[in-house]
Amino acid sequence: MSHIAKGGMIDLKILRKSGIVLILLVxxxxxxxxxxxxxxxxxxxxxxDALVIGEIISADENxxxxxxxxxxxxxxxxxxxxxxxxxxxxxxxxxxxxxYNFFYNEYGNSIINPSVGDYVLLSLEKYETGFKIAWGxxxxxxLDYKNLSVVLPEDPNVWAKMEAAAIKAFxxxxxxxxxxxxxxYAKTVHAGEEQAVIFDGSDEYESDVIPEDIINILxxxxxxxxxxxxxxxxxxxxxxxxxxxxxxxxxxxxxxIVSAILIFxxxxxxxxFVKSKSCx
Numbered sequence: 001m002s003h004i005a006k007g008g009m010i011d012l013k014i015l016r017k018s019g020i021v022l023i024l025l026v027x028x029x030x031x032x033x034x035x036x037x038x039x040x041x042x043x044x045x046x047x048x049d050a051l052v053i054g055e056i057i058s059a060d061e062n063x064x065x066x067x068x069x070x071x072x073x074x075x076x077x078x079x080x081x082x083x084x085x086x087x088x089x090x091x092x093x094x095x096x097x098x099x100y101n102f103f104y105n106e107y108g109n110s111i112i113n114p115s116v117g118d119y120v121l122l123s124l125e126k127y128e129t130g131f132k133i134a135w136g137x138x139x140x141x142x143l144d145y146k147n148l149s150v151v152l153p154e155d156p157n158v159w160a161k162m163e164a165a166a167i168k169a170f171x172x173x174x175x176x177x178x179x180x181x182x183x184x185y186a187k188t189v190h191a192g193e194e195q196a197v198i199f200d201g202s203d204e205y206e207s208d209v210i211p212e213d214i215i216n217i218l219x220x221x222x223x224x225x226x227x228x229x230x231x232x233x234x235x236x237x238x239x240x241x242x243x244x245x246x247x248x249x250x251x252x253x254x255x256x257i258v259s260a261i262l263i264f265x266x267x268x269x270x271x272x273f274v275k276s277k278s279c280x
Contacts, residue, residue, distance in 0.1 A: 039135045040163060044170050044178045045078040048123045048134040050087045053145055053171070056118045063130075064094040064114055066122065069143040074175040092122070093130035100139045102160045103153050111153065112139070119143055121150070121171065138167065145171050158201045162189045165199035 043051065051073070054066040068089045077083035099110035100120075114120070118139055125134035142148040148171060150164035166180040169191050180198075181190045187201025 040166070042078060043123045043135040043167075044074055044175075045076050046074045046084055046086060047078040049084065049126050049131070050089055050092070050124045051122070051175075052089055052092060052124060053119070053121050053140065053143060053148070054092065055143060056114055056116050056120060059114055059116050062095060062097055064098075066092045066094065066120060068092055070145050072121075072145065072171055072175050074170075074178045076178050087126075089124075092124060094122070094124075094132065095128055095130035096132040098133045098137045100151075101136050102150075102156060102164070103139070114139075119148070121148075121167070145174060147172065158187050159184075161201065162187065162199055165189050166191070169198050 042048070050071055052066065052068045053070040053072065054068040056064055057067050058065040068091060071086065071088055073086045098114065100112060100114065103110055103112040105111050114137075119142060121136075121138040121140050122133060123135040123137070124131040139151040140148045141151055149168050152160055152164055156164075162182055166182075166189055169177050169180070177191050179192060181195070182188075183190070187199075188197055189199040190196060191198045
């Protein structure tokens, strides 16, 4: 009896340690997901000094010059009362090193470096004698904002495709379409008040042309100012992403609640099993 009880105590200690590790992992995943959502939301709501499309014309280790073809200004500001003035640039000097979003290996290292001739989409913040990257640096396939797409690495994960689709719709609309929702279960991305589907991960074919329903949204925006009600959220690949309507704050609260409930239920079940075993 005492032997079993002692074994039960050991099992409980292991359970507690495993529970702590599990909780830390959940917090880490949630932090990463919410940061990704927050960064994308800020990029699409003018929380920088400039968002530019351009071509890299020179590249040194810590000094990259970009000829600016087009500046994108969102139709909505993050801080309406104190909106950041968006700079109109002809050329931008990036004085700190950066890597393209999505192009990272399993160790978090960049697998492609910015080079002369690259077309880029950069969120910029004034820094010392030039600029640094604020909320993202993306390699794109064109300088034509109406048709460009974000360049992805080979075999990208579904979340990269979903985020790239949202950025494409945002840029192609010249910042007018700026509210999106992501459904990690269905692997879909919706845009605007009409909740038009701009990406469907269940389809093998992905068109580079803006869907007709998005064009209709843009035409509506030209006549009436849209009041978007869907907040942008971020997440990991697949089913760990949860569809949420509302603000980015809700994107944090709901996953935490769901994760806490799951951890609590699993803990109760395992604890009950260990206790039953020790009483035998």
